[in-house]
Amino acid sequence: MENFTSARDKLLTLGLVGLGLAHELNSPLTATGLGLELLADRLRRPDPPSPAEAAEAVDRVLSRIRRMAALVDRFRQFARGEGGRPTWVELDAVADGVHALVRPTLAELTHIALVRGDRLPGATVYADRLLLEQALAIAVLNAADALGDREGCIELHVAPHRPGWVRVDVDDDGPGFDSVNDSVELGFSTKGDDGMGVGLALAKGIVESAGGTLEASNRDEGGARLRTCLPVRPSAAGGAAD
Ligand SMILES: Nc1ncnc2c1ncn2[C@@H]1O[C@H](COP(=O)(O)OP(=O)(O)OP(=O)(O)O)[C@@H](O)[C@H]1O
Ligand SMILES: [Mg+2]
Known part of the structure; x- marks a missing residue:
């Protein structure tokens, strides 16, 4: 019974982690895609942004991607019952x-x-x-x-x-x-x-x-x-x- 309970709890946690990741990654992924689309459009224009401006836009997208990668990492630890990295x-x-x-x-x-x-x-x-x-x-x-x-x-x-x-x-x-x-x-x-x-x-x-x-x-x-x-x-x- 104890094993059953802990296996069930583990499955519930894993389910929550999966749903949670989908929940938390959805908007930043959309924002990242939009940010890149916008940048590509601007780069194709006759008056494209300067390399410095383009680099800034890339940096903003990169920082979102880094946060998403960190989230995936923390959620994996959360799934192991470690509560992330306290x-x-x-x-x-x-x-x-x-x-x-x-x-x-x-x-x-x-x-x-x-x-x-x-x-x-x-x-x-x-x-x-x-x-x-x-x-x-x-x-x-x-x-x-x-x-x-x-x-x-x-x-x-x-x-x-x-x-x-x-x-x-x-x-x-x-x-x-x-x-x-x-x-x-x-x-x-x-x-x-x-x-x-x-x-x-x-x-x-x-x-x-x-x-x-x-x-x-x-x-x-x-x-x-x-x-x-x-x-x-x-x-x-x-x-x-x-
Ligand atoms: N600040 C709030 N004021 C009023 N109702 C709220 C508020 N926050 C949450 N709720 C209620 O709690 C419910 C559950 O919120 P929860 O964030 O768990 O799910 P959700 O927002 O409906 O969907 P999602 O899975 O996209 O987050 C909401 O549907 C809403 O009815
Ligand atoms: Mg909600």
């Missing part, structure tokens, strides 16, 4: 990384403001930075989906939680979760053909592999909140350690 990372730096990661996507959605809110300098957690950024980016992009065409705001706050823990909240002022309990389950989606219900299950898997918790709720003032709580490094000067 190190001590400052949670503020992770939240800043998320902000930078999603900014290009949100830049086109000028009706949505992205705010990097409260900070907690010195609060350090033990996690795979790349995977944790990816998990929080999922929350931000879901919030943008939920806002749709309406004007709104997405905020990222790092704050102390209960003693020994810190948290990152991704808050929005959209319609809130239809079903707070179901939304983080694998396969639950309210987006019809546009959603597979993979994002939040993957984010939860990543956060739990770092010893944390991920919780969806609706805010009293309206809108959704996705709260990620993680154990903080005991010596961290952030006011959150006990």
